Structures are given as structure tokens and as C-alpha cells.
Amino acid sequence: MAGRRDGERDWKLKEAMRAILWAQGYSTRFNVLLSYEITQRGKSEPINLGLTDLDVLGVRLDPGFRLHLAIADCKTVSGRVPERMFWLAGVAKFFGSDTNYLVRSQPFPEHVPSLARSLDISLVGPKELPILLNTYPQSMPEELYARFHDFSLHEKVTRRLSPLPAELRDVERYRNSQFWMDPSHLALSRVILSLSRLARSGSGIDATIQCFFSDMVWLFTVSLWRACAALVATGLADLEQSLYLYLNGYEAGTTSLERWRRAFEALGKKAGVDTPLPTHPPYFSELLELIVRCIRRPGATAKMARRAEWLLSAQLVGGLGSPPWLNSDDDVLAEKLLDDVARFLVRHGRLSDRYATAYSALVFDQSQVEEVLPVAPAGEAAIPPHASNNQPVDQQELLLGAELDVPGP
């Protein structure tokens, strides 16, 4: 029972830190699990080896397309502070976070601040927490603020997100943990791949699946941010080539993929199939369009993740309605971009159009209009020729290096 009470006390710290990060402009996530999968001899199913979890994660994009990650370790227990600081510094290095908070409900020992400075950790003790909470003005009504930041809403979201059917265990694992463990360039294709597995499983649309899809939109948004940051850093003059390299893990990954492609073509020839295999994933041109649209609108792009987070937590699960903040041009454009993302994922994850329709209904406040025209009917005809996935999924997966252990950088 003592452990449970400690956990409950931790929640309060987590709630507070999440509220602070949100006020600072971050999109947030609780309890991000970092884990590896290992396959044990004699066992058919891989087992999940949990390493650790991040109590609160904040993700933010600045208009210069630099991604900022903040992590917070929130504990009510006293003691073991230096050990936890070294742990936090290690996690920060692995995760690439640029702001790292150690949050405690008890005052820190006197020797800790100098170590914190050396390890680039921000200390938040019982005195600092209320100061930080009062530093940033809140843009939403008090009651809404309280409900949105209440940890019970997070619990509700967690309950709604799982469990997925047994055959989707790997998809669930990807959402929970693997997304954060993979090199960032793999995330774009693996989110699509996860959704296509969801589509193949034939699971009907229910509340869980709709929540899951909405969360995948959030993850894909973060992946887009990472891609934009990488592409802006390497130069925008030839985005097509830069994206191609990025998706494959730059030059080394591209060379490796090319080698695999040639090997497959050679195998095909031996099997009597003499056909060139594609060098780009089937969604490449549309992904490029999506990225160009994001890069053209830095302010709006930076707001996408928060809007997606509100959509899942506050609208879909919490029933709190549309975002209470003022709709600036960037807010409106962010909603449009998010809708583009959802439709892109539905199309290329080969999910039912109803996911996109439901997402659109939430992302745009449709209570203000008399009628919203339906989108083009679902089906093959709506898929433009360049986006049609004529090749079998397995082949795409192989080419994307998702199933094979393709050596990369």
C-alpha cells in the first residue's frame, strides 16, 4: 500500500510538471517507457525488457525547426538523489533531451546543486514547484485547466488505449516504447507500417482503435518534426533527395538498401521475375508534399502536436470540447495540417476512411457550420495512381528495412 500511496503522490508532481511544460509550449506525455525486446532461446514470442520510464516528456518545435525535448523525473521519495541524477543524465544523453528536470517533494541535500550544474540538470524542489507553476499565465479557464491537467484524465486515456487485440501486441509495443527507442529516421515509415498492420488485422473501429489512431497521429507529428529538423539542417535546396536519404538513414543506409534491392532483383531474376523494384516507398511523393507544407508554415507546424494532444486527451477521452485558446492563423493552419496527416496515415496505412472522417470532425469544430460535404467515397478509385499500393505489403516492408535487420548507420 505504501508503494501505491507513493505513486499517488508522484502523480501530483507529474501533473504539476506536465502543467509547467504545457505552459512553456511543450506537447506532453506521461510515463514514456524505454524498453528493448529480446528473443529468448526456446520462446517464440519476444519478451519486453523494460529499461526505465520517463515520468513526463515534453516535445516542442521552435520556428527554426529545432526540436526541444524536456524530461522530468518526479519522485516523492527522499534519498538516492545523486544516483538518480546520474541516471537522469544518462537517460538525457540517450534520449537527446536538452532540458532535464529532477523533481522532488522533499528539499534537496545541500551538496546536490553543484552536481546538478555539472550534469546540466534543473532541480525542482518543494519551493521551486509553486514558483514555476505561477510563472506562466494560463490561457484556459480554471476548471478546464484543472480537468485537462488532472492525472485521472491521463489514466482514462491509458485505459482507452489498451489493450489492443492480442494479434496487435507488437503494434501496441511500438506505440508504447519502440517509437522512442528507434533511430528517428525510421519513425515515419514504422508508424505507417504499424497502422497498416492494424488495418490488416481487420479490427473494427471502436473507441480503443480510434484513440490508438489519434495517438499515432501525435507520434507521426513528432516524427515529422524530427524529419523537418533534419531536412532543414541539411539544406532545403533538394528536399526530395534529402528526404530520400533521411528515410533510409543517410548515405550508409541508402547504400545498404540499394544493395538489398539489387539482391532482391537478382533473386527475382533467378525465379524468373525480371522486374525492377522501386527505390522509394509508395507514399514518398505524398510524404514529401506533407513535409513541404509543414516547412512552409513553421508557426503552424509547431502547434500541431499540442493540438493533437488536446484532441486525444481533452476531446476524444475527456469530452472537454474544442481547444479553449484563441484561434490564431497558426492554430487554424495547424488543424489543417493535422487533418492532412490523419488523411495521409489513413490512406497509406490503408485504414478505413471513417478514421479520417472521425478525426476531421474532431479537429475542425463542425458545430458552427450547417453542412460539411463528405469526402470522396472510400475505395480504390479515390487513390491516385502514384499512391496506389500495387505491390504486396511484405515486399514494401522488406524494402523499408522493417523486417530485415538491414545494417544502417
Place this chain on the structure above:
Amino acid sequence: MESSNPLTPRRVSLRSYDATLGFRNIDERSSALSDLKVTHTTGMAMVLAGAIKGRDIIRDAQLLRNVAADVLKIHPFAFEPVVLELAELELIRNVRRKGGQVASFTENIPILHDSIYEKLGESWSSHSPSELEQKFVATIDELANGPVLLSELRKTYDITSADDRWLRQVATQAELVQFHTTTSGDTLAVSPLYAFENPEKLFTLFEQFPIDKVREAFTQIRQSAGFPVLMDSQPSVIKDILLSGLMPAPTVTGADKRQRAFIVLPYGVDPVFTTTRKHVLERAIATIACIRCGEISGGITAIKFPDRLLARLMDKDRKFTLGGHSSTARQYAPLIAMGMIHIVSDGYLDAAQLVPTQDNLDAVQLARNLLNRQADGMPERGNEQEASDLLLTGGAYLAPLETISLARRTIPALSPGELSAIWNKAAGWGS
């Protein structure tokens, strides 16, 4: 004569666009336009798409409707069908209505690729245009490939004399075709969208050579922006076209020390490039010649990706400079002579650096468009940019109502033939 190219969906939409710009010269109440409704709607959809591309959200569709009416010449009554056409193709989404009218929508027009042409072209076919309408688009497309004798055109498309009258009337009113009588008495149909250097030489050409040979030469030239002709090659129709000065063709010396002329026949470029900003077109054509020379006779380091190279030349971050090369001075000689680029040193090698004036940047961009589109201009010459800019002014834009009302009062341009046809239909005497 055989049709030069199959009428692909892409070509259908490009020609619908050409036709729609021409239809601005015809009174909107003309019956000719109602006979070409499918083509007109497809063309207007392309025009509107060009104006809203990249805007993401159209928050005030009624403002757009006014701008479209005034600037893009899309009739307010045609606005909604055009929007719905684009929505059906998922080029716009989330169309919302208020008071029974389209209030707002989001746009999803591809920014980087041209799939919109295929989509709209396929949609044109799915709307089952009449046989006459199909012949009309095929004729405009045939002319986009090069001038053609009217008699050949009639034969190829099985155009009856009634069709012929109608087609000639519409095409002339819309200024989509110019007819010239050659000395042999034949009628030559020419698209006014060509940027011929010396149009009068055209007739000599058709008189000197068999029609098929001339058409073949035009098709070859049209298929490649910067068609190479060795200066010491045998006489041919293309060589004669080159020597006549009908089309612009700068000469560049290749790595093999041989001189080649590179013929470019721009089609449908923005009229400013053939009038007030002709110097920009000349620079673009010279750029194409240099790039093509580097592709064909660039030695062991031939240019493989022309568009990337030109993108680099426009890249401010790279100081508008290409990588060093031992043949820079030879290959870019025409551009150096024009003062468009100068040579800078890149280690032991010379590198080409663009003099980044607006004209030069526009010239390189135009060269990229022409290279990527087989010498076709971007189909965005119908005030789309102006309309797009006006949308930025938000609700402050007011339609010049007086002008519109004045335009409404003009008597519809209707020929006696058209009137008889309408009457015949109304009286139930004709179809």
C-alpha cells in the same frame, strides 16, 4: 496525317486550361461555351487550383468567389461546380456551407508534383464529353504539337463541314487558333501560344517541305526542350528550321569540340516573356542550351540531373555557385557573354556563379520549368498569382461591381449560325 500524340488525361487538362483562358474572349452566355461545358469546367478547375495552391485554408470562400469572378474570370455561377469538381477529386476538402453557399474549405493541391493534371483529365473523360467537344480538345492539342494544315486536321479527326464551321468559329473567337493562307492556297492553323522568333518563316517551311516531314520535325523538337542539332550535320528539315531563325537556338561547343545548336520552342509561356520580359526568356533558353550541352557532350562528368544543378545555381546558401569544373568557361560561354553568370575560382577549378538579379533568377526558374515540362510553360498564366495575392487582403477586397454590371449589359456575342442552331433546338427542329 496521323495524330501526333495520344490524348492522355494530362494533355486533356493542359489543353482544357489553354481553352479556358481563350474562352475569356467569348461572352459567357454564348451557346458555344455550354457545348464545351466539361472542358470549360476542367479548365476553370485548373485555374482555381492554381490560385489557391499552397493557401492551405480558404476561410472565406465568398471572397474567393468574388476574386475568381473578377481576376480569374470564373463566373460566380460556375464557382460552386468548380469547387465541387475539385472536392470530388480530393484536391480540396472539408467544404463547409453556410446559408446554402460554400463558406470555407481546405486545399490539398499538390505543391511539388503534377498529379492534378492526370486527375482532372481523367475526370474530364468520366464526364463523357460530346464527340464535338472531344474533337475540339484534340484539335487544340494537335496545334500544341505544331502548326498543321487545316485539310489534314479535318481528315485526321473526321471533322464534318458543320463541325468545321463551329470549331473554327469557337477557336477564332477564343483566339486559340490563327489561320493563315499559304501561297499554295492551303490554310495553315497555328496556335498563338507558340513563341516563334520569326513566325513569317513558318509558311516558307510548309511550302518547301512535305507536310509530314515538317510535322515530324516539330514533334521531335517539342519532345525535348533544347533539341540538339550539330552545326556540321547534313541538311534536314530541322536544320532548315534552325537556319531560318524560326525558333530560338543558341549554339554551344561541347567537350568533343563540336558546335551544337539547341532548339527550344516554348509553348504557352506567360505572355510577358514574349513581350516586355523577352530578355528573361532569351536567358532561359541560353541556360537550357548550356545545360543540354553538358548533358550530351559534357565529357566524363556529364550532367545527370539538370534540375538539381539549376536548383543549386539558384541557391542563396550556396552563393548561387555550381561546383568547380574544368570546362566551365566553355560550357557556359553564352551565359557569360550575356553577363548572366561569371566565373569564380573553386580551388584549382573554375565555377559558374549566377549574378543573382531578379531577371536572372526568373530566367533560371523558367529554364527549369521548360526543361521539366518539355518546353511547355507553367499552366499558371491566367492571373492565378494575382488572385492568390488578392486572397491575402482578406475581407478588405471589394469587387468592382460597376465594371461587372457594365459587362453584364453588353449584348452576347452570338453569330447568326449559333442563333439558328439554338432556335432549331428550341423549336424541336434540330438536335
